Amino acid sequence: MSSNSSSEGERESQSGSVDNKPQTADAEQLSFRDIGVMEQLCEACEKIGYKAPTEIQRESIPWSLQGRDIIGLAQTGSGKTAAFALPILQALWNNPSPLFACVMAPTRELAYQISETFEALGAGIGAKSAVIVGGMDMISQQIALSKKPHILVCTPGRLQDHLENTKGFSLRTLKYLVMDEADRLLDMDFGPKIDMILKVIPRERNTFLFSATMTTKVAKLQRASLTNPVKVEVSTKYSTADKLLQYYMFFPFKHKDCYLVWLMNEMAGHSAIVFARTCNEVLRIGLLLRSLGIEAIPLHGQLSMDKRLGALNKFKSGARKVLVATDVASRGLDIPTVDLVVNFDIPTFSKDYIHRVGRTARAGRSGKAVSFVTQYDVELLQRIEQVIGKKLDEFPGEKDAILLLQERVNEAQRLAMLELKDIQAKQKNGKKRARDERGDKQMSLSEAKKISRGNKKGGSRR
Template identity: 85%
Template sequence: MSSSENEYRPGDSQFENGASNVEKATFASIGVMKQLCEACEKLGFTAPTDIQRDSIPWALQGRDVIGLAQTGSGKTVAFALPILQALWDNPSPLFACVMAPTRELAYQIAETFEALGSGIGARCAVVVGGVDMISQQIALSKRPHIVVCTPGRLQDHLENTKGFSLRTLKYLVMDEADRLLDMDFGPKIDQILQVIPRERNTFLFSATMTTKVAKLQRASLTNPVKIEVSAKYSTVEKLLQYYMFFPFKHKDCYLVWLLNEMAGQSAIVFGRTCNEVLRIGLLLRNLGIEAIPLHGQLSMDKRLGALNKFKSGARKVLVATDVASRGLDIPAVDLVVNYDIPSYSKDYIHRVGRTARAGRSGKAISFVTQYDVELLQRIEQVIGKKLEEFSSEKDAILLLQERVNEAQRMATLELKEIQAKRGKGGKRGRSDGDKQISLSEAKKLKKQGKKNRH
């Protein structure tokens, strides 16, 4: 640790900012003003989480902060409250900029700012790819206080939107910083850092501290306080973690059995590719399980629509790529299924972090075939615990095989029909997963497929 960086670990009394007992800390006791305490209460935030309790007092003192905490620990509120309090004290447009790695996370962060800042009149704009730039230019022309963005689209606006700049910026936040850099946003972030004021506060929040994040920290933060409230790689205590081991050819059969066993509970099923996510969604629908896909090749409207249907409970199963694995706070997810076990152990941590959030319990079940044993062992080594085998009835599962085989054939046919339609549509550059399939379209294609076979 460099001499210019203060490191805090829980229990150091100088960081408690007047709270006589860490266990009894409240938002008021760590310095949050009355209006924001009331907003927290309305949103059901009864007491600060560890990362909030330990970082907010430093942020309120005007220090740069590096916050390292496991996923689901409340990092968004940890940086939103100090920014909103500073905005109340010194209101000005384009006051803060928050960079996030995914579009969905950007919208979620903006919702948190708007909910917490509604009582003090905070205005927020979201600037992400996949959305019309003109509507974003109009939103930026209204001079919002907080801009939440993905780095690529922010850079587009800095270069092409007349009259838009970040000259008045007082706060810069890089959320999920490790993922920002994993997604090759590094050059864009470097360009943005060159055109924003040097005199600013910077918050860098991440679940993991990588060498890339450390490099970014040195380039963008001044005398930061490092708050670390968890081990480098960890999962929450209330998360029950299991695996199911079976031959690769029975993978779909086990998924259908598991979702039937967990009927009525909300589940996120993670697949590796957009095409696989789409295929699994069609397969499950053919078997009467209402699943909705979410992946990076869908339009922004459809991605948000899928998320909202799942959040509201209109769909109990979300089938997703890793676009849904980071930062998204979806209330009460009961089960995470790693249909495709991730190649990188930290992706496992972020995926399973979609459940057992904010003190709730949850289950995570990873599918392990003969090709995945080494990946499972690597994950167990990183998280420091052995996964238990999830009890299942092999005979009962294999009874489903015939029905699943039929559903697989229909899903494959539907996928081919959809791809053929797109080819005729002439939209160049659009990939397989770009269009979300409606239930009515899937049914039409199913009927057509049956006619073709007869």
């Protein structure tokens, strides 16, 4: 663990800062009050169950309260959202202003979750937040912006849309900019949009970059947007939680569904997230599990925002025990009760593994992660083991007992494929109908214009 300014010279020039920062002999006994958080926010922390600051919070909040820019690197599930939310809310209390802070997140689900954290922590001081993401109605978002929220949580693309198209909206009063999951923001090709946003917001501001993994792209962004930052690092570049038990299961590709069904039966009663590579595969697995009586709900990028939030809420509330998802669910989502993460498809990039398995063993809890390894995945597994610096253990399971399920699974696969084809046919027909309706509408408009032009000509002759 280290907490350091961006250079030794900067550290020496900030002599008061270092002295003011809590020293860590009894760091784990420190309270939020001890690290400078004001009373109203300490009470809010107690109400929502934050008993004591986590390591990233202990290391970064004192610097933030002194007005420094922060680069925060910490394991997923370590409390990064509160690490930037608490200093921002305290600064807002001291200097109330509309559109005080803007938080950019890579996914819509994460944006909603960050907003919930701000509203829970800021309820006692009257802080209001608005969420501006794609896939939702622009007009209702424009109305929300016209009410001048204190905190704006957004995805970069939709923020750019509003900056260009919403009359009277600007970020001139902005005092804080946060980029959460900064490496993911840049991996998703948001770079040009972020560059544009950086040009139109005040230079005199505080900037926080937070992520579980840092990349060279983030280093470039840091140079472009931060002033004399403090780098707060409470994990190695790639690391997983200490209480996370990590396993693999090795078998031929053709038995993949059978092993999944066996594992879900073994973990019956526990909550699990199953990660697959594509939207189609997520849908197929969800149908397969449901046909076998396993309560599963899909989450992927092709669903409408309402359906995505609905799926998340059903999983969070325990109405569904299994969430089958693409990597849209791998970043930042805080669902404390997840017991198991299954990598049905091993991710191609090792850091995506870090984020996926970070959905369990959060905030000091324990959890399990099981990766399915077929003859095609051995190299990917070895790469992950090299990156995280540990060998995965084999998950215990009797092959013969597992394969007894194969006949039932085969039938469930057949039913799932039939249902999947039916869904795809309905979607295709729906798109065709929508195209035809658009065409009819355009034709009727052009006919109306012709009639209108004809009437005008007739009128002028008369």
